[in-house]
Amino acid sequence: xxxxARTPExxxxxxxxxxxxxxxxxxxxxxxxxxxxxxxxxxxxVPPPPxxxxxxxxxxxxxxxxPSPSPTASPRPTxxxxxxxxxxxxxxxxxxxPDTVPAVADLVRNPRSLIFAIGDIxxxxxxxxxxxxxxxxxxxxLKSRIRPVPxxxxxxxxxxxxxxxxxxxxxxxxxQGYYSFDLGWWHIIAINSICxxxxxxxxxxxxxxxxxxxxxxxxxxxxxxxxxxxxxxxGDGASRQRTASLWAELYAAGADVILNGHDHDxxxxxxxxxxxxxDPASGIREFIVGTGGANLTRRLRVARHSEIWTRDYHGxxxxxxxxxxxxxxxxxxxxxxxxxxxxxxCH
Numbered sequence: 001x002x003x004x005a006r007t008p009e010x011x012x013x014x015x016x017x018x019x020x021x022x023x024x025x026x027x028x029x030x031x032x033x034x035x036x037x038x039x040x041x042x043x044x045x046v047p048p049p050p051x052x053x054x055x056x057x058x059x060x061x062x063x064x065x066x067p068s069p070s071p072t073a074s075p076r077p078t079x080x081x082x083x084x085x086x087x088x089x090x091x092x093x094x095x096x097x098p099d100t101v102p103a104v105a106d107l108v109r110n111p112r113s114l115i116f117a118i119g120d121i122x123x124x125x126x127x128x129x130x131x132x133x134x135x136x137x138x139x140x141x142l143k144s145r146i147r148p149v150p151x152x153x154x155x156x157x158x159x160x161x162x163x164x165x166x167x168x169x170x171x172x173x174x175x176q177g178y179y180s181f182d183l184g185w186w187h188i189i190a191i192n193s194i195c196x197x198x199x200x201x202x203x204x205x206x207x208x209x210x211x212x213x214x215x216x217x218x219x220x221x222x223x224x225x226x227x228x229x230x231x232x233x234x235g236d237g238a239s240r241q242r243t244a245s246l247w248a249e250l251y252a253a254g255a256d257v258i259l260n261g262h263d264h265d266x267x268x269x270x271x272x273x274x275x276x277x278x279d280p281a282s283g284i285r286e287f288i289v290g291t292g293g294a295n296l297t298r299r300l301r302v303a304r305h306s307e308i309w310t311r312d313y314h315g316x317x318x319x320x321x322x323x324x325x326x327x328x329x330x331x332x333x334x335x336x337x338x339x340x341x342x343x344x345x346c347h
Contacts, residue, residue, distance in 0.1 A: 082184055083184055083185060083323070084184060085184065085320050085321060085322045085323075086113075086114075086183050086184040086186065086320070086321045087110045087112075087113045087318065087319070087320050087321075088113055088114045088115070088116060088183070088318075088319050088321065089107070089108050089110075089113055089114075089115045089116070089316045089317065089318055089319075090115070090116040090117075090118060090226065090259050090287075090289050090316065090317045090319065091104065091116075091117070091118065091261070091289045091290075091291055091292035091293075091315070091316050091317065092117065092118030092119045092120055092121075092151060092228060092260070092261020092262065092289060092290050092292055093118075093119070093120045093123075093151070093261050093262070093264050093290040093291070093292050093293070093294040094117065094120070094121050094122070094135065094139070094292035094293045094294065095121060095122045095123065095130065095131075095134040095135035095138065095139070095292075095293055095294075096122075096123035096124075096134065096293060096294040096295065097123075097130065097133060097134035099293070099294070099295060100134050100135070100138055100293045101292075101293040101314045101333055102138045103314070103333035103334065104291070104292055104293050104314050104315060104316060104333045105138050105139050105142065106333070107315065107316045107318075107331050107333060107336075108142060108316070113145065114145050114146075114147055114183065115142060115145055115146045115147070116146075116147055116148075116149075116190075116226050116259060117146050117147070117148040117149070117292070118149060118151075118226055118227070118228055118259055118260060118261035118289060118290075118292075119148075119149050119150055119151025119152075119153075119154065119193070119227070119228025119229075119261050119262065120151030120152065120153040120154060120228065120261060120262070120290075120294065121135060121148060121150075121151065121154055121163060122134055122135050122153070122154065122162065122163075123153055123294055124153060124156070125153060125156035125157050126150075126151075126153050126154035126155065126156055126157045126160055126162045126163050127157045127162045128157075128161070128162040128165060128166070129162075130162065131162050131163075131165075131166040135166070136166075138293075143167075143170075144170075146167070146170060147170065147181075147188075147190060148163070148167050148170065148171055148190075149177065149178075149190045149191060149192060149193075149226060149227050149228060150163050150171070150177050150192060150194055150228065151194070151228040151261065151262065152194060152228065152229075152262075154194075155194045155197060159174065159197070160174070160177070160194075160197075164177075172190070175198070176192065176198055176206075176207070176210075177192030177194070177198060178190060178191050178192045178198075178207055178210065178211075180214050180218065182218070182220070183321065184321055184323075185220065185221060185222055185321070185322070185323045185324070186220060186222045186223065186224055186321045187218040187220035187222070187223045187224075188223075188224050188225075188226075189211070189214060189215075189223065189224070189225040189226075189250075190225075190226060190227070191207070191211070191225055191226065191227035191246060192207065192227065193227040193228045193229040193240075193242070193243055193246070194228070195207075195242055201242055201243060201245060201246060202242070202245050203245050208245050208246070208249060211246065211249050211250075212249055215249065215250070215253040215255075216253075221323070221324055221346050222256050222321065222323075222324065222325075222326070222346035223250070223253065223254065223255040223256055223257075224255070224256060224257040224258075224259070224319075224321070224326075225246070225250055225255055225257075225258050225259075226258065226259035226260070227243070227246070227258075227259075227260060228260065228261050228262050229242070229243055229260065229262050230243075230260035230261075230262060230263060230286065230288050231243045231244065231246075231247050231258070231260075231274075231276075231286065232269060232272070232276055232286055232303050232304075232305075232306075233260075233262075233263050233267065233288060233303060234263075234265075234267055234299050234300065234301055234302055234303040234306050234309050235263030235264070235265050235267065235288070235290075235297060235298070235299055235300060235309075235311075236263055236264070236297045236298065236300060244274060247274040247284070248274045250284060251273055251274050251282070251283075251284055254282070254347045255284055256284060256285065256326070256344065256346050256347060257284065257285055257286075257287070257319075257326065257344070258284050258285070258286045258287070259286075259287050259289060259317070260286065260287070260288050260289070260290075261288065261289060261290040261292070262288070262290055263288050263290045263297065264290045264291065264294055264295060264296045264297040264311065265288065265290055265291065265296060265297060265299065265309060265310060265311040266287075266288065266289055266290075266291050266308070266309070266310050266311075266313070266315065266317075266330050266339070266340070267287070267288040267303075267306055267308065267309045267310075268285070268286075268287050268288075268306075268307050268308045268328075268330075268340060269285060269286045269287075269303070269305050269306055269307060270283070270285070270305040270307055271283030271284060271285045271344075272284060272285075272286070272305055276303075276304055276305070278305055281347075282347055285344055287317055287328070289316070289317045289330070291313065291314045291315050291316075291333075292314070292316075293314060296311040296312075296313075296314070297311060298311065299311065308340050310339060310340075312332075313332035313333065313334055313335070313339060314332070314333040314334065315330055315331050315332045315333045315334075315339070316330075316331055316333075317329070317330050318330075318331055324345060324346045325343060325344060325345045325346060326343070326344050326346070327341070327342070327343045328340070328341060328342055328343075328344070329341045
């Protein structure tokens with residue numbers, strides 16, 4: 001018998017060995033493939049292929065189904081504060097038909113600046129008709145940049161409805177009329193000094209409690225507050241004791257600048273404490289800028305620590321708010337000249 005001849009049994013055994021070898025190779029290939037996939041998925045921090053758990057043990061790949069991952073929302077980018085120096089303009093006592101002064105609005109030359117309107121926006125009584133006929137034709141194009149506070153003439157219309165209707169959300173909650181915001185490095189506080197309609201302005205009243213909380217939650221290096229009635233004054237408005245609590249809270253928190261209107265003049269004070277005592281180290285500098293367009297009025301006295309007073313010009317106070325300091329310029333509408341200027345530092 002030829003030794004090289006294959007019998008049916010040997011051929012069958014050989015085929016069986018080949019098939020077994022092929023099956024082993026296939027299983028090894030699948031095992032290595034799934035192992036690599038699971039390792040890559042683990043390293044990439046992504047789930048393994050659908051329907052697989054990604055677990056490999058002793059050459060076998062588990063196909064137990066894992067829970068579908070819940071979708072992860074993309075994180076929202078954190079807004080980056082604008083830390084450039086911020087230019088703002090300020091004036092109160094503005095529109096008095098037919099004597100509104102358009103040249104005051106023309107002094108707003110920085111295209112990105114805000115405007116602090118410091119009360120008595122429309123004379124004589126803050127009605128809707130006055131806003132439409134006297135204020136809007138001159139200031140309407142700048143409306144979105146105005147951050148107002150109300151004055152006593154605005155409240156001669158019950159509830160200051162004309163004021164709140166015209167400015168809408170820019171004026172804050174109509175039941176309060178006060179709000180705050182950050183501007184560059186500064187914290188800005190808009191205060192309502194028409195106290196009676198909002199529950200008062202003395203210790204323990206809603207506005208004072210809000211102010212305390214606001215100052216505590218915004219420990220900025222520099223703080224500016226503005227409202228209509230001045231605490232200290234040489235003009236017709238005289239000094240207002242009812243705003244003493246506002247001054248006290250701001251002083252205790254290290255505020256730097258207060259802006260007021262009501263007196264139809266321009267006045268700047270040296271830094272003072274709430275009692276009107278000179279305090280160069282920790283005092284607040286007060287500006288009165290009632291020069292927005294209404295008729296200018298007289299001086300009754302020379303208040304202590306008043307450094308400049310004039311009723312010769314309408315105009316705007318321009319402030320440049322820097323990281324730890326501020327520059328000021330009072331610009332006259334009639335002459336387009338700087339009448340007063342200087343620099344102060346934050347506490």
